[in-house]
Amino acid sequence: MPYVNIKVTDEMVTTEQKSQLIRGVTALLQEVLDKDPDSTFVVIDEVPLTDWGVGGVNVAEYRARRAALG
Known part of the structure; x- marks a missing residue:
């Protein structure tokens, strides 16, 4: 019974994009590991952005710094 947790920044990920991720991950687990889609959970x-860190700062600040560099 696979459980997959996908974390993304909250930047307008559409319902359709989420559905594609769920379908794709489920299909991959079925193809590679022969897992039953009915017992595969994807969350x-x-x-x-302010709760996700990279380079010692949150993503919003990280992106602002990179934009300032050119």
């Missing part, structure tokens, strides 16, 4: 968490 998508949307994380605010």
Whole structure:
């Protein structure tokens, strides 16, 4: 019974995109590991930019710094 947790930043990920991720991950697990889609669980968490860190700062600040560099 696979459980997959996908975390993405909350930047307008559409319902259709989420559905594609769920279908794709489920199909991949069936193809590679022969897992039953009916017992495969996929959860998508949307994380605010300020709650996701990279390079020692949150993503919003990280992107602002990179934009300032050119």
